[in-house]
Amino acid sequence: MPLPLIPIAIGAAIASALGIGAKKGYDGVQAIKDAKQIGEDAERQHRTAVQRLDGTRERLGQRFERYDEYRRSVVSKTFGRLIQFLERLDQKARIEAFESLGSIGVSRDSVRQFTAQYIEVGGTVSGAFTAMLTGAGSSALATGAVTTFATTAGGTAISGLSGAALNSALLAWLGGGSIAAGGWGMAAGTVVLGGIAVGPAVLVGGFVLAHQGEKAKTKAVEYAGEVDRKVAQIDAAVALLSQAECRIEELSDVIAQLDERATGAIERLWSLDGAFDFSNDDHIRRFATAMQLTKALSELMRVEIFNDEGGVNQQTEQLIAQQWRLLSEIAP
Amino acid sequence: MSQKASAPKKGTSTVAVGDVITGIKTIAECVRDIEKERTQQTKLREDARVEVERIHALREVLLDYLQRSFDERSENFRQLFDRLDLAIESDNVQLAAVVLDSVVKLADSSPFKALQDVASARKALSERGKEWQF
Numbered sequence: 147m148p149l150p151l152i153p154i155a156i157g158a159a160i161a162s163a164l165g166i167g168a169k170k171g172y173d174g175v176q177a178i179k180d181a182k183q184i185g186e187d188a189e190r191q192h193r194t195a196v197q198r199l200d201g202t203r204e205r206l207g208q209r210f211e212r213y214d215e216y217r218r219s220v221v222s223k224t225f226g227r228l229i230q231f232l233e234r235l236d237q238k239a240r241i242e243a244f245e246s247l248g249s250i251g252v253s254r255d256s257v258r259q260f261t262a263q264y265i266e267v268g269g270t271v272s273g274a275f276t277a278m279l280t281g282a283g284s285s286a287l288a289t290g291a292v293t294t295f296a297t298t299a300g301g302t303a304i305s306g307l308s309g310a311a312l313n314s315a316l317l318a319w320l321g322g323g324s325i326a327a328g329g330w331g332m333a334a335g336t337v338v339l340g341g342i343a344v345g346p347a348v349l350v351g352g353f354v355l356a357h358q359g360e361k362a363k364t365k366a367v368e369y370a371g372e373v374d375r376k377v378a379q380i381d382a383a384v385a386l387l388s389q390a391e392c393r394i395e396e397l398s399d400v401i402a403q404l405d406e407r408a409t410g411a412i413e414r415l416w417s418l419d420g421a422f423d424f425s426n427d428d429h430i431r432r433f434a435t436a437m438q439l440t441k442a443l444s445e446l447m448r449v450e451i452f453n454d455e456g457g458v459n460q461q462t463e464q465l466i467a468q469q470w471r472l473l474s475e476i477a478p
Numbered sequence: 479m480s481q482k483a484s485a486p487k488k489g490t491s492t493v494a495v496g497d498v499i500t501g502i503k504t505i506a507e508c509v510r511d512i513e514k515e516r517t518q519q520t521k522l523r524e525d526a527r528v529e530v531e532r533i534h535a536l537r538e539v540l541l542d543y544l545q546r547s548f549d550e551r552s553e554n555f556r557q558l559f560d561r562l563d564l565a566i567e568s569d570n571v572q573l574a575a576v577v578l579d580s581v582v583k584l585a586d587s588s589p590f591k592a593l594q595d596v597a598s599a600r601k602a603l604s605e606r607g608k609e610w611q612f
Contacts, residue, residue, distance in 0.1 A: 250575075251575040360515035361515055363519060364518050367519045367522045368522050370526070371522050371523065371529075375526060375529050375530060375533065378529075378530045378537075381537070386541075389548075392544075392548050396551065399555075403555075404578075404581065431571055434574075435566055438571070438574055438575050442579075442582050445582045446582060446585055449582075449585050
């Protein structure tokens with residue numbers, strides 16, 4: 147009695163196997179289609195993210211260029227005005243002016259520096275003035291080892307960077323200089339930015355050609371996951387680049403505020419034109435204030451947006467702390 | 479004759495059963511492989527989701543910290559400029575020099591320096607067996 151059931155069971159098994167097989171065959175074809183779709187969507191997503199990054203970088207570069215132009219206009223106008231005043235002093239007054247520098251906390255090097263910056267933006271100074279600054283020929287000023295403007299890895303350079311170079315610049319900006327110290331800035335930067343603009347390793351063609359349905363889909367899902375991570379890193383880079391813009395805004399604002407005060411101080415000095423007297427305490431104070439403000443502006447021109455260290459050294463930090471204590475004691 | 483005819487029939491039936499069993503085995507393996515692949519896909523999706531969330535969270539922490547750092551610096555600059563104005567108005571050249579020095583140093587310091595300090599502290603605190611002297 148069970149014997150006639152065997153062919154029926156075999157028949158049923160064959161039918162069932164054929165059914166499952168056909169279904170799996172269809173699923174396999176569908177899975178390859180899905181894999182292709184997943185891969186293409188991921189590629190598109192990655193491409194769009196890279197475009198977003200490029201756009202942000204370009205905007206940052208443009209912002210830095212505007213900042214650079216602004217810096218140069220301040221140097222040209224404000225430094226120029228002070229230098230012209232110094233040039234108009236008669237020989238005796240000018241000698242007194244330079245001799246008084248030490249007592250007002252402005253070194254000859256500082257004057258040399260802002261004069262070099264003025265020359266760099268196209269300003270001209272008389273030979274006599276230059277000779278007084280350098281104590282030698284006029285050429286010594288322009289060719290001296292004076293760092294005039296911060297240019298290292300500045301925004302202009304950043305706009306031209308891509309891939310690993312951009313990544314490394316961003317990491318440096320995030321405190322990459324402290325790699326040895328293993329700072330959190332670096333660690334976080336690495337996690338967020340690791341290999342941002344580098345495309346995913348596997349190409350869509352690679353897994354679609356495998357022609358193994360579900361396996362191809364697994365590869366596609368793996369690829370899409372990798373793209374998701376890359377896109378998240380790119381988006382983090384975009385957000386961090388916007389913080390670099392905040393840094394440029396901050397420096398622009400500080401320069402603008404100092405420039406406003408420096409311009410006022412220099413004009414107060416100019417109001418004494420022809421009557422400037424180094425034996426007059428009020429005149430000396432006006433001179434000192436104008437020189438100090440210009441010196442501070444000159445130093446701000448050298449502040450880097452992106453630097454190797456991502457911060458000042460410990461010694462400077464201590465100096466800042468000391469000054470804060472001093473300020474709280476002096477200030478009302 | 480009937481025995482002759484039934485022999486190959488029996489043989490065919492044996493082959494067919496064997497083939498069917500092999501076929502069923504293959505399909506079963508295929509189904510198992512597919513399930514394995516699907517499980518792997520779910521795992522990959524989940525891994526990617528977790529990793530993306532981690533990157534987003536870290537980004538938010540960084541941005542929040544930086545934003546607060548910029549706000550704090552902005553307030554510090556404001557206070558310094560208030561003091562600078564007082565120094566200029568009162569012709570206090572020494573105070574002006576001190577304040578200007580602070581303005582330049584604050585501008586020169588990176589807003590990201592604090593991040594490193596936090597990290598160093600966190601790293602030091604997490605070091606096992608380290609003796610602390612206060």
